[in-house]
Amino acid sequence: MCKSKRFSVCLVLWLFVVGICAHFAHAQTSLQGINNPDGSRIVYGPVEGATTPAAAMGMILRNVHNTCGERPQVGKVFKVRGTNSDAVFLTVVNHAMGNRQRAGELIAAPTGPNQVEIGFVMDDAERFGSSMNPMLKQLFGVWQPGGGGPAGGATGGRPAPPEPLQQVWNQDHSANVAIPADWKVQGNGGTTLVLEPYYNAMINLNLVRGATANPRYRPYGGMTTGMGVKMVYPANFDPVRGFPGFIKEFYRVGNQRIDFRMATAEQMAGPPGQRCVHAIGHGLLLGATQPPPPNLQEKDYWEMEFLACTTAPNQMGDYTVTISTYEIDPRFVDRYRATMAQILQSYQVDQAVVNREANAIAAPAIDAIHRIGAEATARMKANDIANDQQHADYHARQDANDRSNQGFHNYILDQTVVQDNNMYGNGTIGHGTVWNSTADAMVKANPNRFEIVNTPNYWQGVDY
16 A cells, blocks of 8 residues: 555556656657656657658657667557547656656657657656646647547547546545545545446545455355455466456456456556556446346447556465556546546545554454364364254254245345445444335445345344
């Protein structure tokens, strides 16, 4: 985790840590530049002699190589969705500036037959995460190439400026974030969900799930999805090439399914002892049994951007997965991208609240470890347990019948039992029975807090 309380700065830095030199040599007399007082730099204009975006990028990258004294490290080239422009993130060490790490984004846009223009933003790598969006806004204020637009999936229209924001707290006051007046914030324990009022855009920050590389792992109680269930996935998977399968398993264990079409991914620097990957693409996220919308086409998939980090596995093969992501309906990408960036940068965490809640959560985990040891010892007394189980089976069958009867009764009455994982903002868990439509709305609005309770998990004396 970032030590700074400005979690958003860390997040944006991880999401966009890429680089370029500060003093870009103008080998092209047709290029224009803006030198900002803070050392960031913007270059734009036609590239003489380049007839394709690839050729233009190659010429600019060779210029960077010659200027900085080192070959730049380049990510995957990706199409700017809805345009005929290409874009790429890159990093390089500028030896002429005392080995400073520089970061930037290069965009190439065809503007006519055998004509290509580039837009280039650059800054110190440690600052680029927070300065990239303001620089892009500055770039597109002076550069309007044919078919151009900001990288990362713009729809081809002019990007809207950020909406006015106001600072608000999430439910347990573990974090605050600046959002537009009609947007909503939910979450606790440092995990926060930001929702546009009509669900056209959303941000999920700091989603955490336990994982294990042990293929013999069996969840307590036999459940394969839901809270407390670990995802089973190799800890040494390739974080870039294996990301689509990894993210699919992350959501499957959460009783969801995702169809993610990755456009680009690259491994990023993260907290000590963790591996992080930044992935951009388009996808569709549904409930485990929810059918896709009718007549769905790939152009309808939402823009998605992920930062996923994994800790090193312990001796038992257990590790932790942390994911932050934003999603935007393709019809609203230009309208909300700048606003989303400002929301990310405003996010702040009260670490004292998070630590108190983490300690409370850790106690059951420690108890679970003790249970595992007790179960290993209990296997030595299998005969005695078997005898006791005969008596327990009878009572269990009676209880199961009661649960089943109540489940059928709820089915007839069009009712659902919902579990509230944070009733009073302090982690208290409770059950309640509501109409099916109300249950679906509650879970969709806040899946971290509410979940559907199936018949075997009813509470005696509460649900039946």
